[in-house]
Amino acid sequence: MEWLSHWGLPFLRLNEDLYEDVFVDYIQNIVRIKDVDTKDIKVVWFRKFPNILMDEERDVIQKQIYKSVINFRIREGISFREYLFQNLDDNNVKWLTNPFFANENKLLQMKAAQRNGLNIPETYILTSKKEIINLLKNKQEYITKPFENCMHLMFRGKSIGMKTTVINSYIKDIPNEFPPSLIQKRIDKKYELRIFFLMGKFFTAKICDEDLSEVDHRINMIYLKGRFENFNLPTEIEYKLCKVLQEIGLNCASIDMIIDSNDEYFFLEINPTGQFTYHSYYNNTYLEKEVALALKQLYETA
Known part of the structure; x- marks a missing residue:
C-alpha cells in the first residue's frame, strides 16, 4: 500500500x-x-x-x-x-488473480501440467488400506497430502496443522476403508522451488534443506534447517508454466516444484493466492513493489 x-x-x-x-x-x-x-x-x-x-x-x-x-x-x-x-x-x-479461476484442486492442476509437458509425481487416488499395502510392496516411500490446500484442525481447543507426510510407517493407523485420498510416490528431491508468477514474470526461490529426510520443508524452516536462494528457471520450464497458467486463467499465482536428484523438474501444485512475502524478505526481491507496479500498470491501462 x-x-x-x-x-x-x-x-x-x-x-x-x-x-x-x-x-x-x-x-x-x-x-x-x-x-x-x-x-x-x-x-x-x-x-x-x-x-x-x-x-x-x-x-x-x-x-x-x-x-x-x-x-x-x-x-x-x-x-x-x-x-x-x-x-x-x-x-x-x-x-x-481472478477469483473465478482461483481453483486450488491439485488433481485438475496436475492434469493441466501434464497436458503442457511438465512432469508430475507418480500419483494415485486410493480408498482402502489394502490398496496402500499393495502399493508399499514396491519398496518405495509414498506421501499423502490434501486434494486442495492444507488447513488447521481444531481439537480440544488446540490448533493442529497439516503437513505432507510419508505414510509407510503409519500403515497400522490407517483404517480399512477411507474417503478418496491423494497418494504420491515420494520424489528424491535435490531442491524445492517456490515460484511467484506475476503478469508474465517469474520470481523463483530455491529452498536448500539441510535435512532432506523431512518431506515438508516448512518443518525445516521452523527449526532454521534451511535457507532460500534466488534461482533462474530454465526457459523451457517457464514456457510450459506460462501455458499452464494461461489454461487455468491466472495472471498471478504461487507455484511449487521440485528438482530431483537427476535434475528433473516436477510440478506439484499452484496456489492462486499463495504467499510471496518470505520470498521478498529473504531474497531481497521487493515483490511488494512488483505487485504495486502490476496494479499501477493495470490501473493506467483500464
Missing part, C-alpha cells in the same frame, strides 16, 4: 469488513463498497477469500445454537460474495 500511496493511486483495502462495508441496491443494480461505486473500480487484486464468520461469532453460535447454523451462514456469505465478484466483473474490472 505504501507504493500505491507513493504513486498517488487511489485504493481500498478490504478484509473481513467486506460484508460490513457494502451497500447493494439490487433493483437498480447499484453496489458500493465503502461509498465507492463498483462502476468506478478499475482494478482488483484478489488476495484471499474473506472470512464469513469472525472467531468470536463462530464460538457463540457453536455454544448457543448449533453447527448447522454456521454452515448456513457460510453458504449465505459465499452466495453474496459470488454476486459481488460478478458485479465487479460485469463492470469490466481488471483482475490481478
Whole structure:
C-alpha cells in the first residue's frame, strides 16, 4: 500500500469488513463498497477469500445454537460474495488473480501440467488400506497430502496443522476403508522451488534443506534447517508454466516444484493466492513493489 500511496493511486483495502462495508441496491443494480461505486473500480487484486464468520461469532453460535447454523451462514456469505465478484466483473474490472479461476484442486492442476509437458509425481487416488499395502510392496516411500490446500484442525481447543507426510510407517493407523485420498510416490528431491508468477514474470526461490529426510520443508524452516536462494528457471520450464497458467486463467499465482536428484523438474501444485512475502524478505526481491507496479500498470491501462 505504501507504493500505491507513493504513486498517488487511489485504493481500498478490504478484509473481513467486506460484508460490513457494502451497500447493494439490487433493483437498480447499484453496489458500493465503502461509498465507492463498483462502476468506478478499475482494478482488483484478489488476495484471499474473506472470512464469513469472525472467531468470536463462530464460538457463540457453536455454544448457543448449533453447527448447522454456521454452515448456513457460510453458504449465505459465499452466495453474496459470488454476486459481488460478478458485479465487479460485469463492470469490466481488471483482475490481478481472478477469483473465478482461483481453483486450488491439485488433481485438475496436475492434469493441466501434464497436458503442457511438465512432469508430475507418480500419483494415485486410493480408498482402502489394502490398496496402500499393495502399493508399499514396491519398496518405495509414498506421501499423502490434501486434494486442495492444507488447513488447521481444531481439537480440544488446540490448533493442529497439516503437513505432507510419508505414510509407510503409519500403515497400522490407517483404517480399512477411507474417503478418496491423494497418494504420491515420494520424489528424491535435490531442491524445492517456490515460484511467484506475476503478469508474465517469474520470481523463483530455491529452498536448500539441510535435512532432506523431512518431506515438508516448512518443518525445516521452523527449526532454521534451511535457507532460500534466488534461482533462474530454465526457459523451457517457464514456457510450459506460462501455458499452464494461461489454461487455468491466472495472471498471478504461487507455484511449487521440485528438482530431483537427476535434475528433473516436477510440478506439484499452484496456489492462486499463495504467499510471496518470505520470498521478498529473504531474497531481497521487493515483490511488494512488483505487485504495486502490476496494479499501477493495470490501473493506467483500464
